[in-house]
Amino acid sequence: MSQFIQQVILGLLLGGVYVAVALGFSLVWGILNIVNLAHGALVIVGAYVTWALFTRWHIDPFLSLPVDALVLFVIGYALQRGVINRLIRAPLLFTFLLTFRLNLVIVSLLLLIFTADFRSVTTTYSGSGLELGNVIIPYIRVGGLAVALVLAGILWAILNRTRIGAAILAVGADRDAAQLVGVDLRHIYALTFAIGAAFAGVAGGIISTFQSITPTAGDPYTLQAFAVVILGGLGRVSATVAGGLAFGLIEVLGQSAPWLGSGYANAIAFVVLVVVLVVRPRGLLGRLA
Amino acid sequence: MIAREDRLPPRLRRSIFAVTMVALAYVILAPLTSIDAAQQAGLPLLTDKVWFRIVTTVLMFVVLASAWNIVGGLTGYASFGNIAFFGLGAYTVGALVANRGWPFGLALLVAPIVPALFALVIGLPLLRLRGHYFAVATLGVGVATGEVVNNVGPLGASTGLFLPIVRSDLLFFYLMLAAAGLAVLTTWVILRTRFGYGLLAIRENEEAAAVIGVNTNFYKVAAFCIAAALSGIAGGIFAQWNSFINQELVFAVSDNVQMILMAVLGGAGTALGPVAGAVVLELIIQTLAGGGSGSVYSQIGLGILLAVCVIFIPRGVIDFFGGRSKLSLRYFRQTLRETSA
Numbered sequence: 001m002s003q004f005i006q007q008v009i010l011g012l013l014l015g016g017v018y019v020a021v022a023l024g025f026s027l028v029w030g031i032l033n034i035v036n037l038a039h040g041a042l043v044i045v046g047a048y049v050t051w052a053l054f055t056r057w058h059i060d061p062f063l064s065l066p067v068d069a070l071v072l073f074v075i076g077y078a079l080q081r082g083v084i085n086r087l088i089r090a091p092l093l094f095t096f097l098l099t100f101r102l103n104l105v106i107v108s109l110l111l112l113i114f115t116a117d118f119r120s121v122t123t124t125y126s127g128s129g130l131e132l133g134n135v136i137i138p139y140i141r142v143g144g145l146a147v148a149l150v151l152a153g154i155l156w157a158i159l160n161r162t163r164i165g166a167a168i169l170a171v172g173a174d175r176d177a178a179q180l181v182g183v184d185l186r187h188i189y190a191l192t193f194a195i196g197a198a199f200a201g202v203a204g205g206i207i208s209t210f211q212s213i214t215p216t217a218g219d220p221y222t223l224q225a226f227a228v229v230i231l232g233g234l235g236r237v238s239a240t241v242a243g244g245l246a247f248g249l250i251e252v253l254g255q256s257a258p259w260l261g262s263g264y265a266n267a268i269a270f271v272v273l274v275v276v277l278v279v280r281p282r283g284l285l286g287r288l289a
Numbered sequence: 290m291i292a293r294e295d296r297l298p299p300r301l302r303r304s305i306f307a308v309t310m311v312a313l314a315y316v317i318l319a320p321l322t323s324i325d326a327a328q329q330a331g332l333p334l335l336t337d338k339v340w341f342r343i344v345t346t347v348l349m350f351v352v353l354a355s356a357w358n359i360v361g362g363l364t365g366y367a368s369f370g371n372i373a374f375f376g377l378g379a380y381t382v383g384a385l386v387a388n389r390g391w392p393f394g395l396a397l398l399v400a401p402i403v404p405a406l407f408a409l410v411i412g413l414p415l416l417r418l419r420g421h422y423f424a425v426a427t428l429g430v431g432v433a434t435g436e437v438v439n440n441v442g443p444l445g446a447s448t449g450l451f452l453p454i455v456r457s458d459l460l461f462f463y464l465m466l467a468a469a470g471l472a473v474l475t476t477w478v479i480l481r482t483r484f485g486y487g488l489l490a491i492r493e494n495e496e497a498a499a500v501i502g503v504n505t506n507f508y509k510v511a512a513f514c515i516a517a518a519l520s521g522i523a524g525g526i527f528a529q530w531n532s533f534i535n536q537e538l539v540f541a542v543s544d545n546v547q548m549i550l551m552a553v554l555g556g557a558g559t560a561l562g563p564v565a566g567a568v569v570l571e572l573i574i575q576t577l578a579g580g581g582s583g584s585v586y587s588q589i590g591l592g593i594l595l596a597v598c599v600i601f602i603p604r605g606v607i608d609f610f611g612g613r614s615k616l617s618l619r620y621f622r623q624t625l626r627e628t629s630a
Contacts, residue, residue, distance in 0.1 A: 035421050086600045090628035092420055093367045093553065097599050100546050105592035108585050223432060226425050267436045270429030277426050278414045 002134035007256050008249065009137055015248025016145030019241050020206055021221050022228035023148075023155055024199030026240045029229060031172035031192045033092065034084065037099040039225055040218030041106035042197050046072055046204025047213045048114055054121045054208075061121050061209045062143055068201035076197025081190040088189060103222070110215035120212040144206040149241070151199055156237040158195065168192050172235075220266070227269045231276050232284055239285035246284065247272070316344060320462050341458045345530065347571045348465040349523050353544070354551035354563035355472035356519035359479065361549060362557030364512045365492030366416065370427030372545035373434040374404035374517040378524025379539040380438055383450035386529065388443060393455065393529045397464075400525025401518035407434075408517035412510040428542065435540025449535025452528060461530040468526060469564075472519045477560040479515075488512055489558075547574075554598055570595075601625065 025039045046068040053059040053067060079102070087094050129138035159165040170178040171188045179185050207213070224247070232243020247269070254268040320341060353375060361367045378400040385396035415426050439447050479485040487508045490498035499505050528534045547570070555566020577587035601621045
């Protein structure tokens, strides 16, 4: 029984990471109608920023999260304004191809700058956790989940309580109508992508605390962000949170099933994904498209 | 839109045709000079081993891009899971030859069947999805199939499968050439049949196609199965040619993206577009990425080059080589304006 509780807790904590990764992804998908295949690469850029700050100046990884956000915000704004905006009206296949290529370019640049060595951020409290009988709750993962929930709150607040958020939602609902009422489309596109990238950066900072990072470590996260968004549904912050937590649970519980193993992580994800797509295409909490 | 290649002035058309035929004849016949008998007879060697392998790879991508084109270009369903068909074809041959001791020729006959059956099974649920959802779900199928294969003991698990080596570059070149010919011919025939018009109708407007009596589900799944069978043949040939397969080699998502780029940059929805795209792009990739030392830079260069291509020629090079538009700065400005924010 305690084994099961342990798995559930680990699943929810892992789910927190997925929430953080998927928030920006689902924002960009929902508003810009772009499935950003470079999302994982942006996540890893954030992880490297945290790592660099930690090894250079011994800055605590959780304190460097705002820096990650800032750096990725700037990169994201430039990417969208300079590159992706050129294809925003093209058929969706083209943004797919473009972001896939961007992913490769970013990974290659990371390889050049940081080499392919494994990098890890090991703090003094990295190994410790709260022990409740046989159940262990690692502090650092709890921190990650907390940050993810705060991020979700921030995103919700931006979208629902600010003028910028209103403009972003308006663009998501109807681009042309938004333009007619005076929204600067190019700026809002870039801003949306920048916010998505900033969230990816923070997610990367969290990831660097419990996993060693390499330039290609982000690729699985792109795929998992997909699965989370499909599972939760598009168009709501709460849907992403529910999808992320559910997905973390499914993955951990699925891998602990006796006849499967960690080798099936992606397969489990995609069986879930395909089943949800076919049975309930709008996800657990998503709005009808 | 079906490609109409007859807008060029006849004289230009004839010379393009002649040049193409000469190039094709060279590519097909030059390898024959590497046969021992020809060498002993003192014929000049018109090609070498490295070039041979490159051309065989190009032909493999001609098959893959053409097969993708049947689903992605004609039917309008952008599949990111076609690599699963290639991988399944490769593993079919791999398992039959390495584990069961079948002769390669016999195993190759089975190679298209397994992926086609797989396409039949997954096609029914997946082809109900559209747009991003179809792309994502097929991507998932591609990755998950590879992962499952990677965990199955009899298929060599993560080590992969080793096939007995067959030392005949010539054989694999001509097999791949035949497969490429078959793929192009299949597309060409489809484009001229009722079936092909049905697929194009689905791409343009699926509801309207259903209303005028196209059995959309049957058409889509049939297209999917044909693409799967063609990709499976390429995979089967690749397995024996390379004499080693594992998950990373034959289930690489980047290869799937590559075949899409080839079809799209060449001209999706046409018979010859994917061929042009595969030849040009694969030669560029081989030139850039061939050297090991500068491969990171070449990756970056390639990425930027392809991004620029996707941005500026979204309808593929066939758009202006096929004579529908003129290649000019104005054309680039116009395509940019059409898609920009």
